[in-house]
Amino acid sequence: MADARRRGLPIIARNVRVARGDATLLDDVDVTIPADERTFILGPNGSGKSTLLRVLHGLQRPTAGEVLWGGAATHPSGQAMVFQRPVMLRRSAAGNLRYALALSGVRGAEAERRIDEALGEVGLRHLRRRAARALSGGEQQRLALARAWSLAPEVLFLDEPTASLDPSATRAVEDIVRDIHARGTTIVMTTHNLAQAKRLADSIVFLHGGRVTEHTPAEKFFRAPRSREAQTLLEGERL
Amino acid sequence: MKRRSFLASLMLVALATTTAPVAADEPFIVVASTTSTEQSGIKVRVVAVGTGQALDIGRRGDADVVFVHARSAEEKFLAEGQGVKRYPVMYNDFVLIGPKSDPAKVAGGHDIVAAFQKIEASKLPFVSRGDRSGTHIAELELWKTAGIDIDKAKGPWYRDTGQGMGPALNTAASMNAYILADRGTWLSFKNRGDLEIVVEGDKRLFNQYGVMLVNPEKHPNVKQDLGQKFIDWLVSPRGQSVIASYKIDGQQLFFPNAGSDA
Amino acid sequence: MSTFSESLLVAVGLIVHLDPHLTGIVLLSLRVSLTATLVAALIGLPLGAWIAVSRFPGRDALIAVLNAMMGLPPVVVGLVIYLLLSRAGPLGSWGLLFTPTAMVIAQTVLIAPILAALSRQVIADAWTEYREQLTSLGATPFGGALTLLWDTRYSLATVLLAGFGRAIAEVGAVIIVGGNIDGVTRVMTTTIALETSKGDLPLALGLGTTLIALTLILNLAAQATKSWARARFG
Numbered sequence: 260m261a262d263a264r265r266r267g268l269p270i271i272a273r274n275v276r277v278a279r280g281d282a283t284l285l286d287d288v289d290v291t292i293p294a295d296e297r298t299f300i301l302g303p304n305g306s307g308k309s310t311l312l313r314v315l316h317g318l319q320r321p322t323a324g325e326v327l328w329g330g331a332a333t334h335p336s337g338q339a340m341v342f343q344r345p346v347m348l349r350r351s352a353a354g355n356l357r358y359a360l361a362l363s364g365v366r367g368a369e370a371e372r373r374i375d376e377a378l379g380e381v382g383l384r385h386l387r388r389r390a391a392r393a394l395s396g397g398e399q400q401r402l403a404l405a406r407a408w409s410l411a412p413e414v415l416f417l418d419e420p421t422a423s424l425d426p427s428a429t430r431a432v433e434d435i436v437r438d439i440h441a442r443g444t445t446i447v448m449t450t451h452n453l454a455q456a457k458r459l460a461d462s463i464v465f466l467h468g469g470r471v472t473e474h475t476p477a478e479k480f481f482r483a484p485r486s487r488e489a490q491t492l493l494e495g496e497r498l
Numbered sequence: 499m500k501r502r503s504f505l506a507s508l509m510l511v512a513l514a515t516t517t518a519p520v521a522a523d524e525p526f527i528v529v530a531s532t533t534s535t536e537q538s539g540i541k542v543r544v545v546a547v548g549t550g551q552a553l554d555i556g557r558r559g560d561a562d563v564v565f566v567h568a569r570s571a572e573e574k575f576l577a578e579g580q581g582v583k584r585y586p587v588m589y590n591d592f593v594l595i596g597p598k599s600d601p602a603k604v605a606g607g608h609d610i611v612a613a614f615q616k617i618e619a620s621k622l623p624f625v626s627r628g629d630r631s632g633t634h635i636a637e638l639e640l641w642k643t644a645g646i647d648i649d650k651a652k653g654p655w656y657r658d659t660g661q662g663m664g665p666a667l668n669t670a671a672s673m674n675a676y677i678l679a680d681r682g683t684w685l686s687f688k689n690r691g692d693l694e695i696v697v698e699g700d701k702r703l704f705n706q707y708g709v710m711l712v713n714p715e716k717h718p719n720v721k722q723d724l725g726q727k728f729i730d731w732l733v734s735p736r737g738q739s740v741i742a743s744y745k746i747d748g749q750q751l752f753f754p755n756a757g758s759d760a
Numbered sequence: 761m762s763t764f765s766e767s768l769l770v771a772v773g774l775i776v777h778l779d780p781h782l783t784g785i786v787l788l789s790l791r792v793s794l795t796a797t798l799v800a801a802l803i804g805l806p807l808g809a810w811i812a813v814s815r816f817p818g819r820d821a822l823i824a825v826l827n828a829m830m831g832l833p834p835v836v837v838g839l840v841i842y843l844l845l846s847r848a849g850p851l852g853s854w855g856l857l858f859t860p861t862a863m864v865i866a867q868t869v870l871i872a873p874i875l876a877a878l879s880r881q882v883i884a885d886a887w888t889e890y891r892e893q894l895t896s897l898g899a900t901p902f903g904g905a906l907t908l909l910w911d912t913r914y915s916l917a918t919v920l921l922a923g924f925g926r927a928i929a930e931v932g933a934v935i936i937v938g939g940n941i942d943g944v945t946r947v948m949t950t951t952i953a954l955e956t957s958k959g960d961l962p963l964a965l966g967l968g969t970t971l972i973a974l975t976l977i978l979n980l981a982a983q984a985t986k987s988w989a990r991a992r993f994g
Contacts, residue, residue: 318895318896339896340892340893342892342893346890346892346893348911358897358907362898362899362903363897
């Protein structure tokens with residue numbers, strides 16, 4: 260389902276710096292997220308992956324530098340984010356989707372249609388009336404993806420969405436991410452799971468100490484990473 | 499007039515009482531309002547507080563009629579132009595309450611001033627209302643008559659509680675102290691402990707009640723017609739006989755004396 | 761001790777016989793305090809939610825003031841409202857003094873800060889969990905706060921109960937602005953004060969027992985509803 264309005268891409272971060280108190284979380288970051296790709300942000304703990312994701316999504320304002328979405332400095336609609344721990348309201352599964360759709364201006368019959376389609380896509384149709392917070396961790400994360408799916412976003416950000424899930428739930432989430440991408444949504448995702456990145460990523464942004472050390476196509480990155488820090492990370496994985 | 503006044507009127511009467519607000523006065527006022535409701539359709543709402551507070555409520559224009567029992571305070575109220583005219587309505591008397599053990603040796607006497615002097619001389623526990631009520635004002639006037647400057651003489655023996663009659667009696671009962679009370683409240687008071695009446699019958703224990711209409715010229719919201727109607731009823735033969743017929747435990751509480759110059 | 765056993769008998773007798781005079785007093789107490797809780801909730805809950813999600817200079821000071829106002833002495837509130845509603849006061853022309861409406865106003869003023877301060881805490885805690893997701897979905901801070909007011913409804917029910925409990929238990933405010941007029945502004949607490957001052961302690965204690973029992977029943981009912989709803993809706 261291609262969305263004709265391509266307003267928010269590419270996402271360009273220029274000289275972005277994020278400081279909190281004494282700590283510098285991101286330093287002099289330049290990165291361009293192109294349309295249609297599955298861009299993965301990798302890096303060791305504390306490298307600033309989550310912060311960069313939030314800056315690109317407009318959740319965090321940089322201390323210095325700028326972010327442009329499709330050339331404009333104002334954050335556009337048409338983006339969605341899935342967090343490591345799903346956040347659901349105290350409503351039914353369908354109710355949570357209905358809430359999100361209402362916020363983006365979709366109500367009534369069209370909303371119900373999208374809810375049904377999205378729940379079917381993630382295999383949760385039979386739980387549509389269940390209290391969302393009563394679902395298992397894996398089910399809630401799939402519900403979060405269904406919520407994102409129903410919004411048909413231009414860009415979907417995911418912050419380590421499978422970190423707390425078991426392998427089968429992880430596989431299910433990855434399949435849904437692929438489907439969302441196939442429908443025309445640009446994907447920006449962080450992960451600790453290098454095998455997952457190998458499976459899904461088109462390109463890799465590697466962060467170390469708050470700086471981008473490389474932004475390369477995935478195949479090239481995993482074969483021959485440019486930075487020493489990236490090499491160390493990949494080696495640790497192999498060991 | 500009947501229906502309109504019944505629907506439209508809520509007349510507020512600030513009633514100064516040394517009595518616990520319900521025991522002596524509430525049935526009295528209810529009887530009055532029942533009778534006058536038939537006659538004139540006036541409902542009476544009684545806010546029961548001490549004389550000082552009642553007159554203050556009148557000064558603020560929050561009451562239509564004030565019904566209190568401290569002539570000096572009432573005269574002041576009139577002199578300020580806050581009231582229209584004072585009508586004597588009824589009287590009862592104060593009594594001196596004290597412990598059965600009677601350390602001041604005043605029991606059975608009829609001289610209140612002498613009793614006060616004995617209590618002060620021996621510095622025996624004495625509870626005062628301390629709230630500018632009619633009873634409190636009467637108590638202060640008695641100290642004066644006894645030649646005692648109570649402000650100088652007061653010490654730990656003189657317990658200035660700032661309370662209504664009922665709570666003050668409670669306090670006196672728990673302290674086994676002497677206290678000046680109005681007979682009505684005492685008759686209906688249930689928590690007597692070891693207390694009993696020790697001195698009564700002195701002319702100076704005479705307690706006169708007076709009623710005044712709050713001045714509508716100062717407070718345009720005052721329900722002048724209805725207020726005056728209520729006052730007229732209080733001093734009428736009908737009202738006066740209702741007052742006389744009110745009894746607690748077979749004892750008459752108030753003695754009507756409208757028309758006198760008390 | 762005999763006063764206590766006597767009072768228990770009195771309390772049971774009052775309740776069993778459903779004395780109409782007492783029933784009127786209980787119903788008035790409920791009417792006044794429930795109305796006050798409702799109005800205070802309409803003021804306090806949105807206010808608390810707004811403070812929870814907003815950032816502005818002086819916010820911390822405002823929160824401190826709000827928390828301090830939870831301890832407003834009822835007599836002081838009563839006195840201030842009395843001075844406002846008195847004929848001699850600025851709102852005298854409304855003619856509200858010594859009416860149940862005045863009592864509702866006083867209790868509303870008394871418990872609105874409680875509801876605001878406690879709901880602020882509830883919403884603030886929820887906001888830390890929901891903020892990023894709701895913002896990502898496009899909710900404004902205040903829109904998100906309103907959503908959370910519904911989402912935290914079980915915790916807020918406890919907050920409302922706390923406010924109601926404070927209202928129905930206080931005597932200082934209602935006795936000053938209401939005047940304790942029999943049949944008009946006499947509620948349970950003022951009746952207890954009255955009966956105590958008349959020295960009728962068993963009756964006063966009996967009424968007090970009835971009041972506590974009433975509050976207890978309400979709290980138990982609310983707790984049961986919470987548990988049932990939580991089991992059902994999660």
